[in-house]
Amino acid sequence: MCQLIEALETRMNDMDEIIEKQANTIEMLTADNETLTSRCRVNEGRLIRLEKRTGDIHEETLQMNARSMKENLIFQGITETTHEDVSNVLWYFLENDLQVQLVDLEKIMINRVHRMGVKGNYTRAIVANINDEGRNVIWKHVKNLKGKDSKISVCTQLPRELAERKRQMMPHFKAAKHQELKTKWTGEKLYIDDILANATRDTIQDISLDTTEKATEMRVKRAPPKSYGGSTFQGSRVTLSDPDHAIPALHAIYTDIRSARATHNIYAYRIQSGDKLIEHYEDDAEYGAGRRLLALLQANNTKNQLVCVSKWNGRKQLGTARFNHILEAGRQVLDIDNNTVL
Numbered sequence: 001m002c003q004l005i006e007a008l009e010t011r012m013n014d015m016d017e018i019i020e021k022q023a024n025t026i027e028m029l030t031a032d033n034e035t036l037t038s039r040c041r042v043n044e045g046r047l048i049r050l051e052k053r054t055g056d057i058h059e060e061t062l063q064m065n066a067r068s069m070k071e072n073l074i075f076q077g078i079t080e081t082t083h084e085d086v087s088n089v090l091w092y093f094l095e096n097d098l099q100v101q102l103v104d105l106e107k108i109m110i111n112r113v114h115r116m117g118v119k120g121n122y123t124r125a126i127v128a129n130i131n132d133e134g135r136n137v138i139w140k141h142v143k144n145l146k147g148k149d150s151k152i153s154v155c156t157q158l159p160r161e162l163a164e165r166k167r168q169m170m171p172h173f174k175a176a177k178h179q180e181l182k183t184k185w186t187g188e189k190l191y192i193d194d195i196l197a198n199a200t201r202d203t204i205q206d207i208s209l210d211t212t213e214k215a216t217e218m219r220v221k222r223a224p225p226k227s228y229g230g231s232t233f234q235g236s237r238v239t240l241s242d243p244d245h246a247i248p249a250l251h252a253i254y255t256d257i258r259s260a261r262a263t264h265n266i267y268a269y270r271i272q273s274g275d276k277l278i279e280h281y282e283d284d285a286e287y288g289a290g291r292r293l294l295a296l297l298q299a300n301n302t303k304n305q306l307v308c309v310s311k312w313n314g315r316k317q318l319g320t321a322r323f324n325h326i327l328e329a330g331r332q333v334l335d336i337d338n339n340t341v342l
Contacts, residue, residue, distance in 0.1 A: 044212060065159040066187055071111075072157035073135060075126040077150065080115065087113050090126055097152065098141040108134035118319070127157055160287045162188040172197050215251035222256070223333040226325070230314020233325045234259070235333030237307045243271050243278045249306045262310035266326060268293035269306035277303070286311065289326050296330050307334055 078093050090113055094100045100108070113128040130138070142154050158166065166188040176183050176192045184191045191197065218238050225234035236259065238249040246269055254260035266289040268281035279298075281290030293307060309329045311322070318325070330336075 062159050062162055063187075066162055069157040069159070071129050071131070071135070072127055073130055073138065074116070074155050074157050075128070075152070076155070077123060077152035078126055080123045086115055086126060090128055093152075094138070094141075097145065097150075098138065099144045100137060100141050104137045104141075107137050110134070120320075156187075158188055161283075161285070164283065164287070166190075169197065211248045211251055214245060214248035215255070218245075218249055218252040220252050220255070221333060223329060226329065227314075228321070228325050229316040229318050231316070231318055231322065231325070232312040232314070233329040234310045235307065235329035235331075236310065237305055237333045239304060240269070240271065240306055241273070241304050243269075243273055243280075246271075246280070246306060250308065253308050253310075259308075259310045263313040264289070264311040265308055266290050266293060266311065267306060267308035268297055270294070270297045270303050272303045286322070286326070289323060292323055292327055293330050296327055296334075296336070300334070300336055302334060302336075305334070 075090065075093065078089060081089075087110065090110065091105075094108065095105060109131040111129040111131070113126060115124040116127050117124050138154065145152055145154075166185075169188070169190045172192070173183055173185075173190055176190075176197075182193050184194075189196060218240070221237050223235040225232050227233075236253045236256075238252055240246065240249050249269075250265070250267065253265070259265065264284045264286040266282065266284050266286050268290055269279070271278045279294060281294040283290040289309070293309065296302075297305065297307065307330050309326045311326065
């Protein structure tokens, strides 16, 4: 009996040592975890600040580009012919379509003029650098285009991103005009009754919302990446029911560092929020791609999904074929038939 008691005491002492070691290990791990948590919070704060500074620099760059383009006018819809002299085409348009009289034509000085983009099966716009007095003359005569069966339009050139913002504001502009409210454009910004009107943007309404925590709760479905001509495309999607969760959904996609480092992350979503259907898209400098992704969602009546196509550029330029590959990646991750017509 004494030997049994001694054996039990030895066993208990061994267990005490093991428990003490485990307690020390847990204490060390807890301390390490607190340190890592603190460092993560510091890094997250620095990242948020860096994102803000990057956004500010990006906005400043856009506005600088806009100022450099302020003397440029874009003429959309003027018929394009083979071996044309673009300068003569524009002068003919000013004299015959805008009906600018000779005395005013002499005030117009065209410094540079050319068609925009690569020649294809569409009518390219004309961009022209024109002096201040000449632009004023043209703006006074734009009214002569009204009532004509023509898709010709004149506008000031803007960087593509700002032009896209202006396009998103057009429904607000038309609604205000219909209500006979005072409207004024300043670049891409629309003022209605002297109040700046804002387009729908991806914002987090509750600034206390921890986007990182929300992002970790979201599940991302990713399609296998595919490559064409050196460029790679991969579709990802996240199910969500709240427009404010769009940013966390993107952060969830970016947990794959490869996606975060993609040349472009084009996305679109349609979210049924109560009796409202919220739709939005982002080109991420691949202009026209986000709109096509949204059209894909609309054509299939897909709701409560954010679809993102990550694109890594190769050395070879794919031209307009890249849009087909972007849509293919979107269809693949959404399990949509490739025969869907947009």
